[in-house]
Amino acid sequence: LRIAEVNPNCCSITVLSEQFSPNTTSDVAAGMLIPHTYPGTLIHVQKQWFKETFTYLFAISNSAEASEAGIHLVSGWQIFKNPSEAEVPFWSDIVLGFRPMSAAELQKFPQHSHGQAFTTLKCDCPPYLLWLEKRLKANGVQIHTRRVADLWELHSEYDIVVNCAGIGARQLVGDQQLFPVRGQVLKVHAPWVKNFIRDGDGLTYIYPGIDSVTLGGTREKESWRLSPDPGTTKDIFDRCCSLEPSLQRAQDIRVKVGLRPSRSRVRLQREVLSQGGAKLLVVHNYGHGAGGFSVHRGTAEEAAHLVGECLAALQGSSSRAKL
Ligand SMILES: Cc1cc2nc3c(=O)[nH]c(=O)nc-3n(C[C@H](O)[C@H](O)[C@H](O)COP(=O)(O)OP(=O)(O)OC[C@H]3O[C@@H](n4cnc5c(N)ncnc54)[C@H](O)[C@@H]3O)c2cc1C
Numbered sequence: 542l543r544i545a546e547v548n549p550n551c552c553s554i555t556v557l558s559e560q561f562s563p564n565t566t567s568d569v570a571a572g573m574l575i576p577h578t579y580p581g582t583l584i585h586v587q588k589q590w591f592k593e594t595f596t597y598l599f600a601i602s603n604s605a606e607a608s609e610a611g612i613h614l615v616s617g618w619q620i621f622k623n624p625s626e627a628e629v630p631f632w633s634d635i636v637l638g639f640r641p642m643s644a645a646e647l648q649k650f651p652q653h654s655h656g657q658a659f660t661t662l663k664c665d666c667p668p669y670l671l672w673l674e675k676r677l678k679a680n681g682v683q684i685h686t687r688r689v690a691d692l693w694e695l696h697s698e699y700d701i702v703v704n705c706a707g708i709g710a711r712q713l714v715g716d717q718q719l720f721p722v723r724g725q726v727l728k729v730h731a732p733w734v735k736n737f738i739r740d741g742d743g744l745t746y747i748y749p750g751i752d753s754v755t756l757g758g759t760r761e762k763e764s765w766r767l768s769p770d771p772g773t774t775k776d777i778f779d780r781c782c783s784l785e786p787s788l789q790r791a792q793d794i795r796v797k798v799g800l801r802p803s804r805s806r807v808r809l810q811r812e813v814l815s816q817g818g819a820k821l822l823v824v825h826n827y828g829h830g831a832g833g834f835s836v837h838r839g840t841a842e843e844a845a846h847l848v849g850e851c852l853a854a855l856q857g858s859s860s861r862a863k864l
């Protein structure tokens with residue numbers, strides 16, 4: 542979408558994907574804008590990605606599109622048992638109203654001694670993905686269901702390939718640095734829960750959305766299992782109820798599992814593939830791990846810039862590129 546927006550007449554664009562919403566990892570995500578740190582990327586770059594994403598979604602949340610796009614502000618608390626973990630994060634001046642929790646607020650969490658209160662944004666992921674698809678179509682982008690086994694199979698049809706395959710990139714481009722971190726969450730009906738609660742250890746969280754509350758979670762490195770585990774469902778529910786006892790009355794519990802496409806850094810890179818004298822220009826944009834929603838607009842901006850470089854390289858050989 543960013544490529545089409547930046548350069549409306551540069552090229553014809555087609556999205557090829559094996560699965561669309563509601564059957565992607567992105568549909569499972571809670572969609573909270575709370576960044577996760579990528580150890581292999583400079584903090585100021587991660588901060589820029591988050592800032593661009595927050596600014597973009599904040600504008601949507603203030604528009605008539607907010608409800609259809611599933612974007613809304615949500616306030617709440619990140620709580621810690623150990624004061625040494627409660628340091629001020631790099632994104633504290635991008636979210637709204639970041640401050641230490643007061644003693645009165647902390648009374649709600651007797652097992653925790655410190656905390657941070659702030660307001661951030663949340664994407665309700667399936668509606669947001671459908672809204673993005675609608676925007677793609679409005680920008681003249683073609684959308685086709687297709688599994689790509691090898692990037693080279695696209696060579697005769699397209700000039701530039703942008704690889705946004707998430708965990709699928711492990712097989713598609715043989716990236717051994719990319720690994721799954723399995724996450725199981727529950728979506729429950731509990732409309733009285735208005736504030737988010739996140740244990741700073743990253744394991745337990747309660748994120749109210751427009752239609753349901755997401756309860757999490759798990760982080761299981763290298764597990765590819767997409768089926769829900771009933772024991773884990775009970776464990777997540779118990780952990781969340783210990784933070785928010787009113788959840789005992791939650792109804793309509795649905796269980797979801799997703800594989801976070803994890804890597805020490807997002808792969809945002811140009812690559813020229815060569816085979817028998819033929820060349821294929823590729824831009825990679827995958828490996829967003831546990832924080833893809835938090836940085837998606839910023840990384841898309843960088844990927845669109847890399848596509849611009851590819852288009853410049855193609856200039857002269859073709860008048861209108863196919864992506
Ligand atoms: C439980 C859980 C909770 C999360 N919560 C949050 C959160 O609160 N905030 C946050 O910022 N992030 C969160 N995340 C992380 C976020 O979900 C991911 O970072 C993000 O969804 C990755 O998006 P993606 O587009 O790269 O991958 P995907 O959503 O997996 O999309 C990849 C697409 O590529 C297609 N594809 C793959 N291989 C091929 C192929 N060979 N041929 C054709 N198509 C292919 C797939 O079908 C799919 O449509 C969470 C993740 C999980 C699992």
Ligand SMILES: O=C([O-])CC(=O)C(=O)O
Nearest residue numbers: 571724743746758831832
């Ligand atoms: O950690 C969180 O707050 C939610 C999340 O991004 C995840 O489970 O990957």
